[in-house]
Amino acid sequence: MLTxxxxxxxxxxxxxxxxxxxxxxAVINIGIRNKVDGTIAASPLTDFIIKHYExxxxxxxTSKAPADLIVRFLNFVxxxxxxxxxxxxELRHLGIRGLNLQHGSRFLTHQAIxxxxxxxxxxxxxxxxxxxxxxxxxxGLTNGYSIIxxxxxxxxxEREKRYVNFNDAPEPPIRPTKNQVQQSFKxxxxxxxxxxxxxxxxxxxxxxxxxxxALGIAFMFYGGLRRGEVINLTRDSVRYKQNxxxxxxxxxxxxxxxxxxxxxxxxxxxxxRDQIILTNPIIDxxxxxxxxxxxxxxxxxxNALFVNRDGNPITGKSFEDKFNKIRVExxxxxxxKLDRRADYEYIKGVRWSNHIGRGVFTNFLLSIGxxxxxxxIARGDSxxxxxxxxxxxxxxxxxxxxxSEIIAEIYKDYKERIAEEKINGTxxxxxxxxxxxxxxxxxxxxxxxxxxxxx
Numbered sequence: 001m002l003t004x005x006x007x008x009x010x011x012x013x014x015x016x017x018x019x020x021x022x023x024x025x026a027v028i029n030i031g032i033r034n035k036v037d038g039t040i041a042a043s044p045l046t047d048f049i050i051k052h053y054e055x056x057x058x059x060x061x062t063s064k065a066p067a068d069l070i071v072r073f074l075n076f077v078x079x080x081x082x083x084x085x086x087x088x089x090e091l092r093h094l095g096i097r098g099l100n101l102q103h104g105s106r107f108l109t110h111q112a113i114x115x116x117x118x119x120x121x122x123x124x125x126x127x128x129x130x131x132x133x134x135x136x137x138x139x140g141l142t143n144g145y146s147i148i149x150x151x152x153x154x155x156x157x158e159r160e161k162r163y164v165n166f167n168d169a170p171e172p173p174i175r176p177t178k179n180q181v182q183q184s185f186k187x188x189x190x191x192x193x194x195x196x197x198x199x200x201x202x203x204x205x206x207x208x209x210x211x212x213x214a215l216g217i218a219f220m221f222y223g224g225l226r227r228g229e230v231i232n233l234t235r236d237s238v239r240y241k242q243n244x245x246x247x248x249x250x251x252x253x254x255x256x257x258x259x260x261x262x263x264x265x266x267x268x269x270x271x272x273r274d275q276i277i278l279t280n281p282i283i284d285x286x287x288x289x290x291x292x293x294x295x296x297x298x299x300x301x302x303n304a305l306f307v308n309r310d311g312n313p314i315t316g317k318s319f320e321d322k323f324n325k326i327r328v329e330x331x332x333x334x335x336x337k338l339d340r341r342a343d344y345e346y347i348k349g350v351r352w353s354n355h356i357g358r359g360v361f362t363n364f365l366l367s368i369g370x371x372x373x374x375x376x377i378a379r380g381d382s383x384x385x386x387x388x389x390x391x392x393x394x395x396x397x398x399x400x401x402x403x404s405e406i407i408a409e410i411y412k413d414y415k416e417r418i419a420e421e422k423i424n425g426t427x428x429x430x431x432x433x434x435x436x437x438x439x440x441x442x443x444x445x446x447x448x449x450x451x452x453x454x455x
Contacts, residue, residue, distance in 0.1 A: 006078065007030050007043065007071040009064060011263045024255060026264055028063045030071060045070065048135040064265050073107050075127060076394055080106070099136065100143045101169035104129050108166060119176045126173075130163040188352035189359035199360055203282060205330045210322045211292060213314060215286040216306050217323065219248065220357025222364075223277040224379045227316050227323075227354050228268045232257065233305040235294070242284050246277040250380070257299035257304055257313045266316030271380040278364060323354045382455040 015024050029046040033039070048070065053063040060412055068162040077099070080088035082279045087106060091098045111117050111125055137147055151158050166173050199221045214229040229250045234257070237249040237295040249268045252269040254261075261267060277283060290305070297311060304313035314322075358379060365375045 005420075006035055007032055007045075008407050009067045009071050011265065012441055014096050024259075027253070029431060041251055045074075052131050057198060065124070066131070069128045070127055070132050072111075073104075073314060074134070076107050076110060077103060083276070083287045096136070097318045099133070099141075099144050101133075101145045101164065101166055103274055104133065104164075105166045105169035105173045107170055108175070112176050113174055117176070122173075122175055126166060127163075127164070133164045134162055150203055181214055188347060188350045190356065192343075192346055195363060196359050198343060199283060199331070201284070202330050204331060206323075206326045207286070207289075209326055209329060211289065212308060213306055213319060213322055214291045215283075216314075217326075217354070217357070218286050218298065219277060219353060219403075221360050222283060223248065224281065224358045224361035225250070225275060227319055228266065228270065229380075231267060231306055231316055231319055232269050232315055236303075236307050238287070238305065240287055242418045244279070246283055246287070247277045248275050248277060250275055253303075256332050257301060258315065261315060266317075266320065268331075273380050275380060276378070278361075305422060307358065327352065399445065408413060426444075 008031050009028060011026055011028055013024055013026050015022055022321075028049055030043040030049065032041055032043040047062050049067050053066055063413055074096075077384070079087060081092050087102050091103075108122060108126055109128070112122050119126070133145065134147060136142060137145075145164055147162055148160055150161070151160055203214060203218050203221070206217045213230075214232075216225075219225045219230055219233075220227075223246075225248070232246055232251065232253045234253060235250070239245070239247040239249070250269055251272050254264045254267050255271075258264055258267050294307070297307060297309075299307050300311045301307070301313050305312045305320075308314050308318065331344070331348060334340055334347070337344070362375060362379060370378070429440060
C-alpha cells in the first residue's frame with residue numbers, strides 16, 4: 001500500500017571511468033523507506049532526476065532542489081491519503097498512476113499558504129512539479145491531464161517548452177501576491193543603514209568565539225560569498241596583497257576537502273568564479289591571523305583554509321552552527337547597549353542566517369553607485385532576476401528599519417523620564433524584554449504606558 005512507504009532524498013557516490021581515467025562523483029537519488037519494517041530501496045523515480053537534471057550537467061545542489069520538492073510532494077500525497085482527504089482517496093488504490101492536476105494544485109497551495117513560501121519560490125516549485133508530471137506522462141502514468149506545447153520566456157530569451165498548467169485543476173493553486181510584505185520580513189537580508197558598524201561588531205564577536213571562521217564570515221560580508229563557497233576555499237585559492245587586493249578562486253572542491261562526507265549538500269559551490277573581496281583593515285588583520293592559526297594547528301587536510309580545532313576541514317553544517325551561535329551572542333551584546341536600541345529592534349525576533357552577508361555586500365555596492373548589472377556579476381548570481389528579487393525584499397525591510405527607529409526613539413524618551421523619576425531602570429529594561437509580569441507592582445503603570453506605545 002502506498003501509505004506504507006515514505007520518500008527521502010539521499011546522496012550517493014559513483015565512479016565514472018573514461019578510458020584510463022576514473023572520477024568519483026556525488027549524485028542525488030530518491031529513496032523509499034518501508035515504514036513497517038524499515039527497509040530502504042532506491043525508487044525508480046530517481047530516473048526523473050537523472051533525465052531532467054543530472055544528465056543536463058547540473059550541479060549537485062541543482063538536482064537536489066527538484067528532488068527535495070518531489071519527495072515533499074509525494075509524502076504530502078501519502079499524508080492526505082492517510083487523512084482520507086476526498087481529493088486523494090482514489091490514490092489508495094490507483095497509486096502514483098492516479099495523480100492529477102488537483103493533487104499538484106493542492107500541494108502548491110499548501111506550500112504557499114500553510115508553509116508561507118514566497119511567490120518566486122512557488123514558481124520554482126510549480127516548474128519542478130510540471131516537469132515531474134511531464135515525466136510521468138512519458139512513462140505512461142498519466143491520469144487524463146493535458147500536456148501543453150508552448151513557449152516560455154527565460155533569461156536566454158523565448159524557448160519552446162512542454163508543460164502542464166495547474167490552473168486547469170478544479171481548484172487552481174492559491175499563490176502569494178507579488179507584494180506580500182509579510183513574506184519579505186520572513187528572513188532578514190541586510191543590517192540596514194548602520195551596516196558598517198554592525199558588520200565590524202559582528203565579525204568582532206565571531207573572532208572572539210570562533211576565530212577559525214572569522215575570516216570566512218568577513219568574506220561573506222565583504223565579498224558576498226555563500227557558505228559553501230567559503231568552506232571550499234583552499235590555502236592556495238586566495239590571491240592576497242596587503243593594502244592592495246584580495247581575490248578568492250571559488251571552485252567546487254568537495255572531493256578534495258570532504259571525501260569522507262556522505263551528504264555534501266551543505267558543502268557545495270553554487271557558482272564557480274574568481275571573486276574580488278572588498279579589502280579593508282579587518283580583512284588584512286583576519287587574513288594574517290588565519291595564517292598564524294594554520295601554522296600552529298595540525299591539519300589533517302593540508303589544503304583546507306578553514307579547519308576546526310581537531311584539524312579537520314570545517315563542513316557547511318559546522319560553519320552554519322557556529323554562525324548561529326555567533327548571531328545569538330551578538331544579539332545579546334547589542335541588547336545591552338541602550339544607545340543602539342534601533343539596531344537591536346531591527347534584528348531581534350527576525351530570522352537571519354549566514355546568507356545575510358550577501359545582502360550586506362549587495363548594499364555596499366549599491367551605496368557607491370555600482371550599476372545593477374555589475375552588482376549581479378559581483379554577487380555571482382545565476383541570473384539578474386536574483387538581484388531584482390533581493391532588492392525588492394531589501395526595500396520592504398527598509399520599512400521595518402524605519403519602524404525600529406521610531407520604537408527606539410520612544411524608548412529613549414521614556415528612559416529619560418524613568419531617570420528623572422528615579423525609577424529602577426534595570427527593572428524597566430528587563431520588563432521591556434520579558435513582559436510586564438517581571439516588573440515590580442509599583443512600576444507597572446509606567447511600563448504599561450511605554451509598552452502600549454511600542455506595540
